Amino acid sequence: MRDMRLYINLDHVATVRQARRADEPDPVHAADLAEKGGADGITVHLREDRRHIQDRDVRLLMKSVKTVVNFELAVAGEIVDLACELVPFQATLVPERREEVTTEGGLDLSSEARRGSVARALERLEAVDIRTALFIDPDEHTVRASADLGADAIELHTGEYANASGAARAAQLARLQAAAAVGRDLGLAVHAGHGLNYRNVGPVAALADLEELNIGHTIVSRAVLVGMERAVSEMAELVRKARAG
Numbered sequence: 001m002r003d004m005r006l007y008i009n010l011d012h013v014a015t016v017r018q019a020r021r022a023d024e025p026d027p028v029h030a031a032d033l034a035e036k037g038g039a040d041g042i043t044v045h046l047r048e049d050r051r052h053i054q055d056r057d058v059r060l061l062m063k064s065v066k067t068v069v070n071f072e073l074a075v076a077g078e079i080v081d082l083a084c085e086l087v088p089f090q091a092t093l094v095p096e097r098r099e100e101v102t103t104e105g106g107l108d109l110s111s112e113a114r115r116g117s118v119a120r121a122l123e124r125l126e127a128v129d130i131r132t133a134l135f136i137d138p139d140e141h142t143v144r145a146s147a148d149l150g151a152d153a154i155e156l157h158t159g160e161y162a163n164a165s166g167a168a169r170a171a172q173l174a175r176l177q178a179a180a181a182v183g184r185d186l187g188l189a190v191h192a193g194h195g196l197n198y199r200n201v202g203p204v205a206a207l208a209d210l211e212e213l214n215i216g217h218t219i220v221s222r223a224v225l226v227g228m229e230r231a232v233s234e235m236a237e238l239v240r241k242a243r244a245g
């Protein structure tokens, strides 16, 4: 079976920082640690509302990341401009709505107008040699529309799989498998992500036609917990030493 690349999405390291508009935790530092842990790539989503990742983060990551940067972006002129200026290894086009908590569905490629705006963004990204991916729902017609648009890759939305249980989850896994097979047959690289965690990743990671996973929230969540004991003991030691004079 082909290898699976694991890209780590660090948006929520920036979410913690932005909660205080402070300078920690720094996603640039987190990227270095993620690479030490075995990340094959670093993913960040620069949202139009800048709720977590900031322009400064993307600019610094472009210099510091030793693996590759996967830049998630909406089909929005200003952010496409930045991608074309910085030339990350990969750009993944995603839908974006201001009121959503997280990316809710895949790109809508159902109308001529929507396909046209995606096509214009793809053309600009491809003109500067950025590998392109479209984040889509795992439906055959959307996979075919992505191939027609000339993207290099698709990222299949695993959110519905992650939210389902029992037989419904098995059906969602079969849906991912079928969409991935169509994508491979059409010559697309097939990625997947959203809502994957330590409990549900296994069956998706085993799908033969996939070659890249993008995982974020669960890793940042776990990092907070596995790092808590050490973080507190370091602070307790500082306080103890200060008291001891």
Ligand code: PXP
Binding pocket: 009, 011, 045, 072, 092, 094, 102, 103, 135, 155, 192, 193, 194, 195, 196, 214, 215, 216, 217, 218
């Ligand atoms: N892939 C895409 C396109 C996303 O928008 C996100 C969330 O930002 C992810 C993967 C990662 O999802 P999660 O944080 O749930 O692992």
